[in-house]
Amino acid sequence: MAQKNVLVMINRPPYGSIYYTEGLRAAVGVTSGVDENRVTVAYLGDGVHFALTGVDRKDTDKYLGTLKKQGARLVVQKESLKERGIKEEEVGEGFEILPIKEIFLLLQGADFTMDF
Amino acid sequence: MGNLYLINKEYGENGLNLASQDKEAIVVLLHDGVYISPKLYPSKAKIYAIKQDVEKRGLSGKLSAKYMVAFSLPKHVEYIDYYRLVDLIAENKVINFA
Numbered sequence: 001m002a003q004k005n006v007l008v009m010i011n012r013p014p015y016g017s018i019y020y021t022e023g024l025r026a027a028v029g030v031t032s033g034v035d036e037n038r039v040t041v042a043y044l045g046d047g048v049h050f051a052l053t054g055v056d057r058k059d060t061d062k063y064l065g066t067l068k069k070q071g072a073r074l075v076v077q078k079e080s081l082k083e084r085g086i087k088e089e090e091v092g093e094g095f096e097i098l099p100i101k102e103i104f105l106l107l108q109g110a111d112f113t114m115d116f
Numbered sequence: 117m118g119n120l121y122l123i124n125k126e127y128g129e130n131g132l133n134l135a136s137q138d139k140e141a142i143v144v145l146l147h148d149g150v151y152i153s154p155k156l157y158p159s160k161a162k163i164y165a166i167k168q169d170v171e172k173r174g175l176s177g178k179l180s181a182k183y184m185v186a187f188s189l190p191k192h193v194e195y196i197d198y199y200r201l202v203d204l205i206a207e208n209k210v211i212n213f214a
Contacts (some may be wrong), residue, residue: 009214022138044130079133104137107119107211115127115212 005035006030007110013049020050023035023116024063033071040073040110042103043095048080066092077103118142120208121161123149131213132156144201145193145213149176154190164204167195 008030010023018034023041030039043051053073057064066115067072067074078099088097118140125148135141136158145152145165150173157163170176175188176195184194196204 009130010212011130044133045127047127047130053135077130080130101137104134107134113211 001060005109006037006039007106007113008039008041010041010047010050011112011115012041012047013046014055019116021060022061023076023114024060024067025065026114026116027072028063028070029064031067031072037068038072039067040069040075040106041067042074042079042106043074043080046084048076048084051076051081051091051095052086053090055092062081063104066088069088075103075106099105118208120144120204120210122146122210122214123152124214125151128152128213131211132158134211135161142204142208144196144204145169145189146201149214150189151181156195157190159208163193164196164201165189165193166201168195170195182194 008023008027010020012019013021015077027039027041049094073096074094075096075098081097091097098107119138121135121141121143123143123145128149129152129208135143139160141158141161143158143161143163147169150165150170170189
């Protein structure tokens with residue numbers, strides 16, 4: 001199996017369910033293994049709340065660290081931030097803020113997508 | 117072969133936002149996705165809705181007329197059954213929001 005591009009989309013906010021950690025765990029899983037697949041994690045809609053600086057990341061730090069080492073990108077939808085009154089400077093380090101046009105290009109370039 | 121967006125209600129709006137960027141988007145509203153406001157439908161996309169999911173919820177035209185509920189899906193939405201959905205899934209790249 002050749003190397004693949006995978007887009008993991010996280011649509012739910014942190015701490016209301018397990019999806020925000022499971023999405024990151026799946027993203028780490030995608031990068032492991034012989035094929036070293038490339039993964040991008042995209043936070044959409046209410047999922048963007050996870051990018052806030054003040055979020056407690058005790059239970060996700062290990063995933064975020066692994067993904068950073070693997071060169072995975074963490075992107076946050078710009079329009080969703082605006083709709084929720086979140087200022088860009090309130091977004092934590094390591095997150096790229098992208099408009100939906102650019103997130104759609106990531107979607108087009110993905111071989112597979114997963115949603116959480 | 118296009119991008120097939122499977123849309124349920126909980127975060128289907130995120131999918132419809134992405135589909136509105138996509139000139140060849142194919143959207144399927146399923147389960148509670150049939151409740152999503154038609155205002156959010158991407159203007160260029162081909163929109164399908166699962167027939168059983170629409171009828172069970174009393175959203176098909178004739179039902180709503182009988183109960184005087186002015187709530188039915190727009191005319192351009194095509195109703196399909198799950199067999200047709202399976203064909204669509206096999207023919208396209210699935211982007212799941214359901």
